[in-house]
Amino acid sequence: MSTSHEPFVATGDIPASPPPSSAVGPIAWVRQNLFSSVSNTVMTLLGIYVIYSLLASVVPWLLLNSVWNASSLQDCRSIDNGACLAVIRERYLQFIYGFYPNEERWRPVVAFVLMLVALWPVLFAGAPRKLLFGSMLYPAVAYWLIWGGTIWGPIAVMAGPIVGIIVYRIVDQVLCRLMDEGIAGILAVSGAVLVTVAWWLFAVAEVDSALAAVLDIGLEPVASDKIGGFLLSLIIGVSGIAGSFPLGIALALGRRSNLIFIKAICTGFIEFIRGVPLITLLFVASVLLQYFLPPGTTFDLILRVVIMVTMFAAAYMAEVIRGGLAALPKGQYEAADALGLDYWKSMRLIILPQALKISIPGIVNTFIGLFKDTTLVIVIGMLDPVGILGPIRADQNWNGIVWELYGFIGIFFFIFCFGMSRYSLYLERKLQTGHR
Amino acid sequence: MKIKGAIIAAAAVMAVSTAANAGTLDDVKAKGFVQCGVSTGLAGFAFTDANGVWDGFDVTFCRATAAAIFGDPNAIKFTPTTGKTRFTALASGEVDILYRNTTWTLSRDVDLGFTFLGVNYYDGQGFxxxxxLGVKSAKELDGATVCIQTGTTTELNLADFFRANGMSYEPVPIETNAEAQQKYLSNACDxxxxxxxxxxATRATFEKPAEHILLPEIISKEPLGPLVRHGDNEWGDVGRWVLNALIIAEExxxxxxxxxxLAKNGSSDPEVNRLLGKEGSxxxxxxxxxxxxxHAIAAGGNYGEIFERNIGESTAIGLARGLNQLWSKGGILYAPPFR
Structure with missing residues (x-):
């Protein structure tokens, strides 16, 4: 038996063969995702039909048969039967700026670009940290650019907190020698706040006019009633968002505070504001405040509305953040205490970073809601994009146009709201620590 | 709406309290412009042109008022007001005069504390x-389906009209004009x-306006006019006589x-001379x-010119003068004499 039965030993791995076409590839994908069962097949076909019929009416209307060059709706209709986009071509500047004077329109544009710069370090960790100081100055710069007037007014307003800090330092040092450190601290903080508010109320106007008399640097003033359109939406939306976030955090912390007085104030504020519709608050801002203020005070309507919108959003924000605070395991609070951190440090270093991370979807939800709610200002006669639409549609030339204008506004809001929602997803991914 | 009641009550209180410190004309002269309340957009009456400048029938009367005071039709600022905010805006002093197609009614005049200065447009409910359909008169509408805005006086007027003529109808309740337009065009109502x-104005927006007609019957009175706060008669006089001057000018x-x-060379008619300041005081x-x-007439022309340019038969809105024709030509426009 010379036949040797050498056992077959594989010398290498058999190369993996490609999976059958029924498992991968476009056909398999379609099968698995679109036609996996009878009911799915029906739904897929239905979906395709719906998409097709939507596109079949929208594409010719919006792209193929639309009219860009016409002077009136009648003109449009005589040219083609599609969308009359000529109205947008003629009026888009009004949608963007409202009645802002033509020759000053570079100012809102600069303010908008600066806003992006100011947001960069706030939103993205990669930005140079020093830019944050610029971001803190941004509100004053934007106010000056948009409303004009002397440069000293915004500078004097921004000087308020600096005055407050100086007062705090001095009072703190003096009182520390006289009494217990804690009480001295509280007194110093309240003193500083009082002085800052007093500065804003009484000194700003004086400083402004005094400095303006010495050195008159300024831009052409633009009255609030000239501001409208997307500019108005952005002013109200952005300042509302920027203001409601810190205010909301403070309210949420206040509501969970052990200090009964602070807790009562915060709870009362939140419940009151949440119990009242935004429209009512806007009416209060536009109408009733006029009666309460001393006669002759001109308290800018946009400012009043921004304050109301900020308070409204802050109440909701507070509850969203309180949800985040409540979701943290008690161990986190105890761990912070065990480390010997005081209240502010434990909040800043341990509690809030986690609570805010949990609350991101809710926070962004509130932001988006707030941004879209800015269109409600039309009920008090302010011409936001939807308000601008009324006078345009009342023009004989464009009377009868509906879809084109509303669609244009819709696209604007979609871009901003979708942007915010994408950013929140990015932030969630970035802060994902894998606890789940 | 409770809040509305509260606001109007507050407005009334405010109106009473402002009555004490009259002098709107002086205030207006001091600030250098007239603050005029207009609609947030009503075809032909108040709208913005391509440059964002306000124009329209009501707006032109505002401009004439400003021109009468300052000699400049642009010495004016416009406050767009909604149906809800118009009265509070006036009562709180936010606007000096309201030209916002507002119907003159007893309760607005008396209870809300305003003074109507006259009528710049006689409106009325139509069909x-x-x-x-082949209908030539509203009296032939027996059994028709009617699109009607709920909660308005038009709803009550409609019921009265059909009952008075012994006819029946089927109401199709709608909320807004835009909704009505769409319902009507889709044949939901006759x-x-x-x-x-x-x-x-609605018909003017249709793709084929010629296929629709307005019936000749007008079944209600809606006198639209400017108004100011109660108690400041000097200011009210200015507004009233600017309106009258424009009507006389047409006459x-x-x-x-x-x-x-005419102002330079004078006229053989002494009333014209008084009106234009050549004679009298x-x-x-x-x-x-x-x-x-x-200045007031130079701002936008006389009443007839303002009417023709904004809402008259040569415009897309195409309103006939009708009641708004001069008394001497079959209408009821009648201004007291300048004497």
């Missing part, structure tokens, strides 16, 4: 039907009824084109300059 000027054939020449009595009416 629009499709031509194909008839659409609202103020005649609104019907005309006397004074137009935007010839007003400057009408301007001084009002606290205005001698040539106040010249």
């Amino acid at each position: 629009m039907v499709r031509k194909g 008839v659409y009824t609202t103020d005649a000027s609104g019907l005309a 006397k054939g004074i137009t935007k084109a010839n007003v400057a020449e 009408d301007g001084d009595q009002l606290g205005l300059s001698k040539d106040w009416a010249v």
Whole structure:
């Protein structure tokens, strides 16, 4: 038996063969995702039909048969039967700026670009940290650019907190020698706040006019009633968002505070504001405040509305953040205490970073809601994009146009709201620590 | 709406309290412009042009008022007001005068504490039907389906009209004009009824307006006019006589084109001379300059010119003068004499 039965030993791995076409590839994908069962097949076909019929009416209307060059709706209709986009071509500047004077329109544009710069370090960790100081100055710069007037007014307003800090330092040092450190601290903080508010109320106007008399640097003033359109939406939306976030955090912390007085104030504020519709608050801002203020005070309507919108959003924000605070395991609070951190440090270093991370979807939800709610200002006669639409549609030339204008506004809001929602997803991914 | 009641009550309180410190005319002169409340957009009456400048029937009367005071039709700021905010804006002093197609009613005049200065447009409720229906008169509408805005006086007027004529109808309740337009065009109702000027403006927006007609019957009175706060009669006089001056101007054939020449060379008609400041002291009595009416007429022409340019038959809105024709030509426009 010379036949040797050498056992077959594989010398290498058999190369993996490609999976059958029924498992991968476009056909398999379609099968698995679109036609996996009878009911799915029906739904897929239905979906395709719906998409097709939507596109079949929208594409010719919006792209193929639309009219860009016409002077009136009648003109449009005589040219083609599609969308009359000529109205947008003629009026888009009004949608963007409202009645802002033509020759000053570079100012809102600069303010908008600066806003992006100011947001960069706030939103993205990669930005140079020093830019944050610029971001803190941004509100004053934007106010000056948009409303004009002397440069000293915004500078004097921004000087308020600096005055407050100086007062705090001095009072703190003096009182520390006289009494217990804690009480001295509280007194110093309240003193500083009082002085800052007093500065804003009484000194700003004086400083402004005094400095303006010495050195008159300024831009052409633009009255609030000239501001409208997307500019108005952005002013109200952005300042509302920027203001409601810190205010909301403070309210949420206040509501969970052990200090009964602070807790009562915060709870009362939140419940009151949440119990009242935004429209009512806007009416209060536009109408009733006029009666309460001393006669002759001109308290800018946009400012009043921004304050109301900020308070409204802050109440909701507070509850969203309180949800985040409540979701943290008690161990986190105890761990912070065990480390010997005081209240502010434990909040800043341990509690809030986690609570805010949990609350991101809710926070962004509130932001988006707030941004879209800015269109409600039309009920008090302010011409936001939807308000601008009324006078345009009342023009004989464009009377009868509906879809084109509303669609244009819709696209604007979609871009901003979708942007915010994408950013929140990015932030969630970035802060994902894998606890789940 | 409770809040609305509260606001109007507050407005009334405010109106009473402002009555004490009259002097709107002086305030207006001091600040250098008239603050005029207008609609947030009503076809033909208040709208913005391509440059964002306010224009329209009501707006032109505002401008004439500003021109009478300052000699400059642009010495004016506009506050767009909604149906809800218009009265509070006026009562709180946010606007000096309201030209916002507001119907003159007893409760607005008396209870809310305003003074109506006259009527710049006599409106009334009308009917629009499709031509194909073959209806020539509202009396032939027995059994029709009618699109009607709920909660308005038009709803009550409609019921009265059909009952008085022994006819029946089927109401199709709708909320807004835009909704009505769509319902009517999709044949959900045979008839659409609202103020005649609104019907005309709505019809003008249709793709084929010629296929629809407005029936001749007008079934209610809606006198639209300017108003100011109670208790400031000097200011009210200015607004009232600017309106009257524009009506007289049409009666006397004074137009935007010839007003400057008439003011310079005078006229054989003494009333024209008084109106244009060549004789008498009408301007001084009002606290205005001698040539106040010249500026007011030069701002947008006389009543007839303003009407024709904004809402008249040559425009897309195409309203006939009707009641708003001069008394001497079959309408009811009648201004007291300048004497």
